[in-house]
Amino acid sequence: MKFEDFPKEIQPLLMPNHQGRPVYRCLGCRQQHSIEKLLYTCPSCGKVLLIEDNNFSALLNISGDTWRRIFDYRRMLNIPALKGIYRYHEFIGPQIPLENIIYLGEAHTPLVEANAVLQKMAGGRFFYKNDGQNPSASFKDRGMASAFSYINYLLEQGFLKDVLAVCASTGDTSAAAALYASYLQPGVKSAVLLPHKKVTPQQLSQPLGSGAKVFEIPGVFDDCMKVVEALSEQYNVALLNSKNAWRILGQESYSYEIAQDFEYDMNHKVVVLPIGNAGNITAVLNGFLKFKAAGIIETLPKIIGVQSEHANPVYTYYSESDPKKRKFIPMRVKPSVAQAAMIGNPVSMPRVIYLVNQYNQRAGKQKVFMVEVSEQKIMDWQLKANRNGHIACTHGGESLAGMVKARKEGIIKQDETAIIDSTAHAIKFSGFQESYFQNNFSQEFKIFSNPDLINQPVFVKPQVLKAFPGQGRPLPEDEFKLFVKEVTKEIAMALHLKKESA
Numbered sequence: 451m452k453f454e455d456f457p458k459e460i461q462p463l464l465m466p467n468h469q470g471r472p473v474y475r476c477l478g479c480r481q482q483h484s485i486e487k488l489l490y491t492c493p494s495c496g497k498v499l500l501i502e503d504n505n506f507s508a509l510l511n512i513s514g515d516t517w518r519r520i521f522d523y524r525r526m527l528n529i530p531a532l533k534g535i536y537r538y539h540e541f542i543g544p545q546i547p548l549e550n551i552i553y554l555g556e557a558h559t560p561l562v563e564a565n566a567v568l569q570k571m572a573g574g575r576f577f578y579k580n581d582g583q584n585p586s587a588s589f590k591d592r593g594m595a596s597a598f599s600y601i602n603y604l605l606e607q608g609f610l611k612d613v614l615a616v617c618a619s620t621g622d623t624s625a626a627a628a629l630y631a632s633y634l635q636p637g638v639k640s641a642v643l644l645p646h647k648k649v650t651p652q653q654l655s656q657p658l659g660s661g662a663k664v665f666e667i668p669g670v671f672d673d674c675m676k677v678v679e680a681l682s683e684q685y686n687v688a689l690l691n692s693k694n695a696w697r698i699l700g701q702e703s704y705s706y707e708i709a710q711d712f713e714y715d716m717n718h719k720v721v722v723l724p725i726g727n728a729g730n731i732t733a734v735l736n737g738f739l740k741f742k743a744a745g746i747i748e749t750l751p752k753i754i755g756v757q758s759e760h761a762n763p764v765y766t767y768y769s770e771s772d773p774k775k776r777k778f779i780p781m782r783v784k785p786s787v788a789q790a791a792m793i794g795n796p797v798s799m800p801r802v803i804y805l806v807n808q809y810n811q812r813a814g815k816q817k818v819f820m821v822e823v824s825e826q827k828i829m830d831w832q833l834k835a836n837r838n839g840h841i842a843c844t845h846g847g848e849s850l851a852g853m854v855k856a857r858k859e860g861i862i863k864q865d866e867t868a869i870i871d872s873t874a875h876a877i878k879f880s881g882f883q884e885s886y887f888q889n890n891f892s893q894e895f896k897i898f899s900n901p902d903l904i905n906q907p908v909f910v911k912p913q914v915l916k917a918f919p920g921q922g923r924p925l926p927e928d929e930f931k932l933f934v935k936e937v938t939k940e941i942a943m944a945l946h947l948k949k950e951s952a
């Protein structure tokens with residue numbers, strides 16, 4: 451819709467003009483630091499940071515009702531910079547001018563209600579919010595759009611030049627970082643560190659295709675993370691892991707979109723998501739807290755974090771019911787099909803502890819829960835979802851398995867609707883599906899295939915035929931007719947088809 455066609459009273463608010471004063475806030479010593487420099491940890495105490503707007507209170511001068519209308523009208527605006535995460539510009543990056551925003555089509559991902567068959571199996575009403583439908587096929591694009599828009603802004607301001615963006619990754623972070631960096635040629639180059647053989651071939655192909663320098667390192671993600679931290683401490687590089695608080699800001703858009711998708715009514719809603727490095731749950735919690743503070747939503751939805759039994763440090767921490775006795779212990783992970791969440795020492799753990807506290811306090815009761823699920827359940831639920839119209843990745847399977855478990859445990863009530871995060875696209879993890887269909891998972895996974903869920907291609911090559919067409923070798927007409935006839939017959943037999951009566 452053209453700008454002048456919007457209602458007169460909304461026009462002045464359509465284009466963002468909130469004077470934000472974002473600062474890094476240390477979660478250790480609470481000190482604040484200027485955002486004019488790229489910081490990952492507190493220069494005073496070394497703890498992780500979150501970005502806070504010191505002028506957040508100015509957002510309260512606009513009523514919740516007006517904010518809701520602003521966001522709803524912005525959906526109709528044809529300005530690329532305001533289409534993705536920055537539809538919520540005032541809440542995500544108020545100091546970033548629209549002309550510095552990098553928009554590659556991220557965010558505004560679809561919300562798809564499960565069909566009746568799947569809802570019945572899973573024990574209640576739910577929707578997938580498909581973050582696999584982002585440009586690099588995972589939610590990581592939300593955070594990268596924020597981090598790279600900020601880097602672009604620093605470049606334009608002359609605060610930075612010749613940026614080398616680096617990250618460690620379980621696959622999707624590097625795909626997203628390499629993609630956004632490649633858009634900013636030639637000022638930004640990227641290098642990514644991956645645990646050798648612990649990312650899928652599809653994920654490996656992504657940063658290679660985007661032209662990043664790719665390093666494979668023995669060990670698991672947690673080992674790569676240590677190397678990348680050392681790199682960012684000793685050399686002049688921009689760290690793009692979720693330690694980077696700009697990533698968190700961008701990922702808050704997931705919560706804002708859910709709120710908007712449900713007409714801002716978060717009553718009886720539950721958001722379910724997998725936890726790896728714990729950046730995403732941090733963002734989701736913070737996003738809902740900010741919308742609640744601004745009066746845009748009235749109720750905080752329940753949040754359920756899901757972990758595999760093979761990588762469950764956050765679950766283990768919260769399984770101690772007495773908060774005073776809780777102690778965080780990093781773990782050595784075992785192989786998981788939810789491979790992008792196979793992390794034993796999540797960087798954002800201090801953020802989680804801080805925000806879970808805030809969230810429950812603000813809600814006046816416990817609203818954040820953790821559940822753990824087996825590898826078997828992750829695969830089974832992923833396959834069941836995808837046999838019913840979804841494109842869930844293994845982590846989407848993990849979320850669904852988590853929802854089923856939470857319903858059984860009474861954490862989710864019958865009258866509550868779940869919104870389930872499929873964090874990436876199924877295609878990225880098709881190797882695990884193949885292992886399932888061939889029933890050849892290595893023992894450590896403890897996954898055994900349910901024959902009802904196995905699916906294999908059928909090779910059709912009728913015995914009676916002597917000649918077959920090949921590339922550049924078409925069959926003579928008679929033989930080709932015979933070929934079509936016999937192949938058709940065999941397929942019809944396999945499908946138990948009946949001949950149409952004339």
Ligand SMILES: *Cc1c(COP(=O)(O)O)cnc(C)c1O
Nearest residue numbers: 622726727728729730790873874
């Ligand atoms: C990164 C990632 C996760 C884990 O998210 P965190 O923010 O690290 O907790 C889950 N699923 C997919 C597909 C991912 O790429």
Ligand SMILES: [Zn+2]
Nearest residue numbers: 476479492495
């Ligand atoms: Zn500090």
